[in-house]
Amino acid sequence: MEKGIRQGDPLAPFLFLVVAEGLNGIMKQAVLTKNFLPLCIGKNEKVDVSLLQFADKMMPKGVLKQCKQIMSLFLWGGSDEDRKVAWVNWEDLCNPKSAGGLGIRDLECFNLALLGKWRWGLMLEKDQLWCKVLYAKYGDGQAKKVSIWWADFLKSCVGSEANFWFENAVSRRIGEGDDTWFWREDWFGNGKFCDMFADLFQVSAQQELRVVEMGCWEVDKWLWNLQWSCRLDDGCVNQLSSLLNILSSFTPIRGQKDRCCSLAGQRSSAAVCGSWAIESKGWSVGDLAGSYMANLGGAKCKVV
Structure with missing residues (x-):
């Protein structure tokens, strides 16, 4: 130990962690006692x-x-x-x-x-x-x-x-659907809905909402609440039928991320x-x- 540890020694990472944890504790104490002012980012x-x-x-x-x-x-x-x-x-x-x-x-x-x-x-x-x-x-x-x-x-x-x-x-x-974009992320395993139902996406009034924001719970039942910026034409109606067919098998899981x-x-x-x-x-x-x-x-x- 008097000569130090050679590079690549398996003990080196553990010693690094010991020193790093000690330094971290010292810095936390210094901040608490206002002997050190942290850098503010953002x-x-x-x-x-x-x-x-x-x-x-x-x-x-x-x-x-x-x-x-x-x-x-x-x-x-x-x-x-x-x-x-x-x-x-x-x-x-x-x-x-x-x-x-x-x-x-x-x-x-x-x-x-x-x-x-x-x-x-x-x-x-x-x-x-x-x-x-x-x-x-x-x-x-x-x-x-x-x-x-x-x-x-x-x-x-x-x-x-x-x-x-x-x-x-x-x-x-x-899980709950609170961290996943409904249209812009592949969360169902078949692709992004904005690509699969491009015409429907263009007239959606909820393009920037997450999954959990696209419906609501009524007692223990999940109901989808899709909203549109204009009246749907025949092509969009057909796409909506396909989308609802996919969504019918999905229910968010409360309390799960x-x-x-x-x-x-x-x-x-x-x-x-x-x-x-x-x-x-x-x-x-x-x-x-x-x-x-x-x-x-x-x-x-x-x-x-």
Whole structure:
């Protein structure tokens, strides 16, 4: 112990936690005795931060490109001054050995998977300090105008800019329905209602409401209360009939929170080898990232 602990020693993480917990206790006491004033973050719902510990899990695209170049030079025996011919496409080398590749980790997909874990955490750990800080500072999405990190995060794993790869890998399991958008989230397992019933969505007077806000309880019976901004034409009436047929089998569960579930376990066309290699060929970057994320521990629940 006099010489310290070497890097990689299994005891090191435990010592770090001991020191971190002690520091956390000291900072809490300092705030209580007003010997230290916490930093206030956010404009509307402000969050007080006195101690923040984090590890950055995001690699900029420039760094990813340089890492790939270094790996390629090492593989083919070249250097910056003497570049060798790359006889095989790099994407093919990233395939598992069973699919004809070398099983080299695809850094772009793995980086997306790490970003996906950020988003997964933001959805599941809203009461944690780190989530409160990010929501307070960036919550409404407008912060991409002033934050390069947040803009890269949104482009990588949120919505249309990321080809919806995260949304396609995750579904919702409804409890009370107070944390799930009725139209804009896939909470029934068949797709988003705004896409499935596009004409009906356009005339809905409740486009921005959550599931629990689309109806009410009468004693022990749940009743849907769908409202429209204009009279429905024949096409919308047909869509409404299909929508009501779907909704007839659903009832919110009182006292139970909504939660997210991974769909990775449902993919029958591919299997995950080891901790990150993918058996299937022809998947998009988002498909691979979704599978990487599931194997990083980002999702434990399987939809059945």
